Each structure stands twice: as C-alpha cells, then as structure tokens.
Amino acid sequence: xxxxxxxxxxxxxxxQIYDLHKSFGDVEVLKGISTIIHRGEVVCVIGPSGSGKxxxxxxxxxxxxxxxxxxxxxxxxxxxxxxxxxDLRTKMGMVFQQFNLFPHLTVLDNCTIAPINVLKKKKxxxxxxxxxxxxxxxxxxxxxxxxxxxxxxxxxxxxxxRALTMDPELMLFDEPTSALDPELVGDVLSVMRDLANSGxxxxxxxxxxxxxxxxxxxxxxxxxxxxVEEGPPDEVIGNPRHExxxxxxxxxxxxxxADPGEEDAAYAKRHEVDGVRDSEGSSQxxxxxxx
Amino acid sequence: xxxxxADAPARKRLSPRKRAQRARxxxxxxxxxxxxxxxLFVDGRQMVNVFFRPxxxxxxxxxxxxxxxxxxxxxxxGAFIFGLILGTVLALMRLSSVAVNRWLASIxxxxxxxxxxxxxxxxxxxxxxxxPGLRLPLDPYGAVWMALGLVAAxxxxxxxxxxxxxxxxxxLEAARSLGMPAGMATQKIVLPQAFRIVTPPLTNExxxxxxxxxxxxxxxxxxxxxxxxxxxxxxxxxxxxxxxxVIAGLSYLIITLPLTFLVRRLEAQATKAR
Numbered sequence: 155x156x157x158x159x160x161x162x163x164x165x166x167x168x169x170q171i172y173d174l175h176k177s178f179g180d181v182e183v184l185k186g187i188s189t190i191i192h193r194g195e196v197v198c199v200i201g202p203s204g205s206g207k208x209x210x211x212x213x214x215x216x217x218x219x220x221x222x223x224x225x226x227x228x229x230x231x232x233x234x235x236x237x238x239x240x241d242l243r244t245k246m247g248m249v250f251q252q253f254n255l256f257p258h259l260t261v262l263d264n265c266t267i268a269p270i271n272v273l274k275k276k277k278x279x280x281x282x283x284x285x286x287x288x289x290x291x292x293x294x295x296x297x298x299x300x301x302x303x304x305x306x307x308x309x310x311x312x313x314x315x316r317a318l319t320m321d322p323e324l325m326l327f328d329e330p331t332s333a334l335d336p337e338l339v340g341d342v343l344s345v346m347r348d349l350a351n352s353g354x355x356x357x358x359x360x361x362x363x364x365x366x367x368x369x370x371x372x373x374x375x376x377x378x379x380x381x382v383e384e385g386p387p388d389e390v391i392g393n394p395r396h397e398x399x400x401x402x403x404x405x406x407x408x409x410x411x412a413d414p415g416e417e418d419a420a421y422a423k424r425h426e427v428d429g430v431r432d433s434e435g436s437s438q439x440x441x442x443x444x445x
Numbered sequence: 446x447x448x449x450x451a452d453a454p455a456r457k458r459l460s461p462r463k464r465a466q467r468a469r470x471x472x473x474x475x476x477x478x479x480x481x482x483x484x485l486f487v488d489g490r491q492m493v494n495v496f497f498r499p500x501x502x503x504x505x506x507x508x509x510x511x512x513x514x515x516x517x518x519x520x521x522x523g524a525f526i527f528g529l530i531l532g533t534v535l536a537l538m539r540l541s542s543v544a545v546n547r548w549l550a551s552i553x554x555x556x557x558x559x560x561x562x563x564x565x566x567x568x569x570x571x572x573x574x575x576x577p578g579l580r581l582p583l584d585p586y587g588a589v590w591m592a593l594g595l596v597a598a599x600x601x602x603x604x605x606x607x608x609x610x611x612x613x614x615x616x617l618e619a620a621r622s623l624g625m626p627a628g629m630a631t632q633k634i635v636l637p638q639a640f641r642i643v644t645p646p647l648t649n650e651x652x653x654x655x656x657x658x659x660x661x662x663x664x665x666x667x668x669x670x671x672x673x674x675x676x677x678x679x680x681x682x683x684x685x686x687x688x689x690x691v692i693a694g695l696s697y698l699i700i701t702l703p704l705t706f707l708v709r710r711l712e713a714q715a716t717k718a719r
Contacts, residue, residue, distance in 0.1 A: 217618055244624035254619035258637045267633060268623035320623060 166193040167229065168324050168355045169214060174223035176209055183209045185379040187223070191324075196356045198366035198387070201376035202402055207359045208251075210376070211328050214357065215243050228323060244272060247317025251329040253309040255301040261288065261312050262297035265319040273320070280319065287315040291345045307338030311345055324355035331362060363406060367391050375399045501688040505680055512669070513676035514696055520589045520658045520672055521700075525651055527594030532601030537631075539606050550602065557599035563660050566592050570664045585670045589661045597654050601647065608643035609635060645711040652704050656697065673697060 169191040176184040183206045191197050199207045212218040214225060216232055216239050225233045227242045256264050265284035269275045288294045291311035293304075301309055310330055317325060327346065331339040343365050350356055350369045360366060366373055366387055373390040375383045375398075383396045394400045459467070493499075538550035557565065569592040573579045581587035612635050620630035640647075659674035666675065677693030 215622055217622065240621075240624050240626050243622055246622075248619075248622035250615060250619060252613075252615050254613075254615040256616065256619070256634055256638075258641065268620075268625060271629060271633065272624045316623070 165229070167191075168193050168195075168227070169357065170224075170226040170229075171210075171214070172224045172226075174210070174213060174225065175221045176206070176213055176218060177221045182221075183379055184213070184220075187376075187379075187381060189374065189381065189384070191355065191357055193355055194353045195371045196350045196354075196369055197358065197372045197374060198370040199357065199359045199374045199376060200361070200363070200366060200391075200402075201382075205376040206379040207376045208328055211326050211357060211359050214326060215239075215246050215248055217248075240272075244268075244320055245323045247314075247320060247322040247325040249310070249313050249317055249325065249327045249330045251332050253301070253306070253313045253333070255309055255313055255316070257301050259300075260297065261293065261299050261301065261304070264301070264312060265316045268316075269319055269321075283321070284315065284319045287318040288312070290318070290348065291315045292341070305338060306334045307341050310334065310342045314342075314345055314349070318349075324357070325349065327356065327358040327360070329359050329361065331360070361406065363391055363403070375402070377402070496687055496691050498684075498686055498688045501680075501684050501686050502692060504684070505677075505689040505692045509671075509676060510673075510692070510696065513671050513673045513693070514699065516670060517655065517658050517672040517697075518700060519586065520593060520661060521651065521655045523586060523590035524593030524597055524658070525654055527590045528597030528601050528650075528654070529647070531594060531598035532605055533636075535598060535602035536605035536609060539602065540609060554599045554602050557596050558603075562596045562657055563663060565596055566660055566663045569595075585664070585666055588664055589658075589666075589670075592661060592664060593654060593658060596657070597650065600653075601650055604643050604646045604650065605639065608639035611642050612638045642715075645708050645715060648704060648708045648711060652701050652708070655700050655704070 167190050169189075171187055171189050174184055174187040175182065187206075187210055189197075199210065201207050209218055213220050214227070214232075216225075220233055223233070224231060228245060230242060231237060232239050232242050255261075256267070259267060262281065262284055265287065266277070266280045269280040269283075270277055285294055285297065288297060291314055293308060293311055293315065296304065296308065296312075301312065304312065314325075314330075330346070331342050334342065339362070343362060346356070346358070346365070347369050358366075358370070368387075370387045372384060373387045374381055375390055375394070375396070377398050383390055383394060383399050389395075390399065391403060394403055535550045535553060538546040539554070541547055541550075569588070581591060583590075616634055616638065617630055620634040621627070625633070658672055661672065662675040662678070666672075668679075671679065673693040673696050674690075677690040680689035681687055
C-alpha cells in the first residue's frame with residue numbers, strides 16, 4: 155500500500171482517500187485509510203462485519219463526516235468545509251443495502267425526480283434516459299409500478315437504474331445483495347457485471363467473493379478499521395498473504411467446515427488489538443470484547 | 446398440579462369453555478338489570494318533553510339549521526387548513542438545526558396545548574381592542590379560522606413531527622446521495638411520506654376540531670354566522686326547552702360519523718401497506 159500525502163491532480167484518479175479516520179463517539183471505526191481509485195477501475199472492499207468497510211464507502215460521498223483525513227472526488231476535495239458536496243454527489247451514484255427507493259413514487263419517477271429537480275434537465279429527455287437505464291436492468295416494462303409491487307431484487311435493480319439516470323462518473327455499492335433472498339442475488343450481480351464491463355468506475359462493499367474474484371480489478375481486505383491487504387483478486391482472494399485475510403476467507407468460503415470458536419477468537423484478538431465495535435451491531439458482534 | 450389433595454373440598458372444576466359461558470351469562474344479566482331499572486324509574490313522557498319535544502323539533506329543523514351545519518363545516522375546514530400549514534411550519538421548526546427555532550416552536554406548542562381553548566378564544570376576541578385598527582380578512586370567517594387554527598396547529602405540529610421522524614433515515618440518505626439539497630429532500634421525499642403516515646391521526650384531529658368549533662361562540666358572531674351549538678343554544682333559550690340542543694348535537698354526527706369511518710379505513714390501509 156503506497157500512501158500519498160498530496161492529491162495527484164491526475165485526471166484518471168476518480169477517488170483519492172488520504173489518511174481517513176472516522177470515530178463514532180469514543181469508538182474509532184476507521185484508523186487511517188489511504189487509497190486511490192482510478193477511472194474505470196472496479197474495486198471490491200471485503201472484510202468481516204464491523205471492519206469499517208461500509209463506513210469507508212459512506213465517507214466517500216459524505217453521508218458520514220470523516221473525523222480526520224481528506225477525500226478527493228474527481229480531484230475536488232469533498233472534505234473541504236466549503237465544498238459543493240451536493241454537486242459532487244450528483245457525480246457518484248450510490249446503491250444501498252436496503253434499496254431505499256422512494257415508496258410514494260413510481261419506478262419511473264424514482265429515476266427521474268433527481269435529474270429533473272437537481273440537474274434541471276428536461277422531463278422528456280430524462281424519462282427517455284430513465285427508460286434506457288430501466289431496460290439495462292431488465293425492468294423497462296415496470297416504469298409505472300410502485301416499489302412495493304416489486305421483489306427485492308427488482309427494487310435493487312431499480313435503485314441502480316435510478317443512480318445511473320443521474321449519469322454519474324462513478325458508482326458506490328454498499329452491500330447491494332446482502333438484503334436479498336439468495337435466488338434474487340444473481341440478477342443484481344449480473345447487472346453490476348454489465349456495468350463494470352461498460353467501463354464504469356465502481357467501489358463495491360460486498361460479501362460476494364465469486365463476484366469480487368470475477369469482476370474486480372482490485373480487492374481491498376479491511377479489518378479493524380485498516381486496510382490489511384489489497385491487490386488483484388487472484389492474490390487477495392486466491393492466495394492471501396495475511397493471516398487475518400486467510401481466516402476470514404476460510405470462514406466465508408466454507409462456513410460449514412470452519413473451526414468452532416475460530417471467529418470468536420479472531421474477534422477477541424481484533425478487539426484486544428484495537429477495541430473496534432461494529433456501529434451497525436450485527437449478530438456476530440454480540441460477544442463482548444475481552445480486554 | 447394435577448392431583449387434588451385429600452383435605453381440600455372436592456369442588457367441581459369448570460372447563461374453560463363452561464367458564465367463558467358463565468362469564469357471558471353474568472354480563473347479559475347485568476345489562477338486562479340496567480334496562481329493567483331504566484324502564485322502572487324513567488318517565489318516558491317526561492323524557493320526551495325535555496329532550497325530544499316534537500313541536501320544537503319541527504321548528505328546529507329549519508333552513509337555519511342547514512346554514513349552521515354548513516358554517517360548522519366551513520369553520521372546521523378553514524381552521525384545519527390554517528392549522529395544518531402552521532403545524533407543518535412548527536414541526537419543521539422543532540426539528541430545525543437552529544436552536545432558537547426549536548425553543549420558539551416548543552414554547553408555542555406547550556402553551557397552546559396547556560391552556561384551555563376557550564380562554565384562547567376569549568383573548569382572541571379582544572385582539573381588535575388590543576391592536577386598534579386590526580381587521581382580519583373574510584370577516585367573520587378569518588377570525589374563526591385563526592382562533593381555532595392557532596390551537597389546532599399546536600396539536601398537529603406534534604403529530605406531524607412524529608410523522609417526519611417515522612420516515613426511515615435511508616430515505617433522506619438516498620435523496621441526499623442523489624445530490625438533493627436538504628430543503629429539496631425534505632419537500633420532495635420526506636414530507637410526502639410523513640403526511641401519508643399521519644393521515645389517520647390528522648383525520649382524528651379533524652373530528653376533534655369539528656367539535657371544538659362549538660367554542661367559537663365566545664368570539665361574538667352574528668346570527669348568520671352561527672354554528673350548530675350556538676344555533677341550538679339560541680333556540681333552546683327561545684323555547685325554554687333543550688330539544689334544539691339535542692338536535693344540534695345529533696347534527697354533529699352527520700359530520701363526525703363518516704370521518705370516524707374514514708379513519709378506520711385509513712388505519713386498516715396503513716396496516717396493510719406495512
């Protein structure tokens with residue numbers, strides 16, 4: 155991992171993160187993250203729950219305010235107190251774990267409301283573009299449905315189309331398939347694969363190792379608020395160097411045959427070292443830290 | 446315990462079905478007793494004379510009753526709209542990032558919820574004295590709408606605030622992530638959903654407001670501006686008989702019963718949508 159301390163100014167550097175820290179109260183969730191994501195690159199962020207990967211993604215578009223550090227989007231600093239962060243957000247689409255479609259609007263209106271009101275584009279043009287994007291996700295005939303009438307997988311694909319209708323330069327995905335029934339995951343992943351193949355810059359927080367291995371240009375493994383290991387998927391997932399990466403992957407790839415108590419031990423070890431608590435409070439983190 | 450001890454008196458245990466049966470019989474017997482007491486002690490003719498005198502009923506049901514009913518509706522709807530707008534502003538003030546806004550809204554809400562409405566109306570009726578030259582628009586409707594609306598806004602503000610806070614946080618995040626500024630996200634995404642959530646309680650508020658409109662008589666209205674209660678009271682004095690007030694009271698049901706029905710349907714819909 156090379157840590158640069160000044161913005162590069164290179165046109166191809168779409169996301170630059172320098173020494174990013176984030177604390178919730180006394181708990182430091184991110185402890186100095188630095189990385190640069192280039193144009194057209196697909197980066198998958200993996201790691202155990204509570205490792206800070208979702209917080210990292212949410213800091214990038216300022217849904218969480220970093221405690222320390224600087225983030226540049228398209229060479230503009232979004233962490234500048236006077237940044238026009240609303241403008242920068244229009245350039246990065248965000249897809250949430252819980253879809254967050256607007257339930258009071260039709261699928262088509264979900265896609266068009268921001269381009270019409272924020273980008274002040276013409277309604278007819280936006281609707282045409284929205285329908286193209288809905289076609290890309292295989293839902294061109296559902297424009298007049300309401301989100302509640304769709305399956306989870308369909309809702310997530312609408313959420314992707316909604317983000318694409320802003321015509322963003324890059325896309326952020328926060329565990330896009332984690333809230334889906336297993337049989338619905340495939341459709342969302344194949345839409346994301348198409349998007350990656352079309353050259354979109356993507357930062358994806360995910361638990362889908364097969365997807366990361368196939369689609370990602372680079373995989374970042376996070377644990378305890380730091381980047382433990384990063385590199386091409388064949389190295390990080392196929393041949394991890396770090397012990398923490400190995401343990402995590404063994405448990406994710408074959409949960410049935412993991413050593414009993416291994417995760418508890420790994421968890422305890424993590425918290426001995428740095429005392430990180432998962433801000434989302436997932437079930438794995440119900441064990442009290444042992445220090 | 447399944448075995449009964451020897452020294453306990455052998456009492457026949459009732460099955461749950463028989464017990465429920467017995468409870469029902471006792472309830473029916475109690476209700477029957479009340480009806481019996483009513484028949485024995487209430488003089489039906491006297492009752493009719495005081496509350497339902499036919500000749501007074503005939504005189505009460507006149508075009509003026511219709512106008513009073515219409516006035517009640519006009520007062521209520523106008524006050525509801527006024528209260529809804531003011532209540533929304535107050536709710537947004539309570540959630541504002543500016544501390545002074547939060548304080549002002551809290552003071553307003555606690556004051557008007559804590560003071561009897563009739564005292565507010567009395568004070569309101571003296572406002573033209575306190576501020577010489579003050580003329581409220583659409584006399585007398587403007588004054589009634591404002592007086593009723595000022596009080597209703599305090600209650601509605603709390604309902605609307607709860608509704609805004611019931612909209613999931615992810616909705617605001619999704620709107621902001623699409624580049625919407627805070628104001629636009631509130632207006633286009635949060636408020637429409639909040640109002641959907643609070644439609645049943647706000648309809649309840651409309652029912653309460655319908656009944657509260659009976660208090661506006663303290664504002665001193667001309668006979669064309671009478672609402673139902675004032676109309677009933679005037680006729681009751683004229684005929685020295687309560688019947689007109691009873692008719693006026695029953696007339697409120699023409700407004701409130703359909704609204705009650707509506708609330709029930711809206712609540713059922715809200716449950717289903719969840």
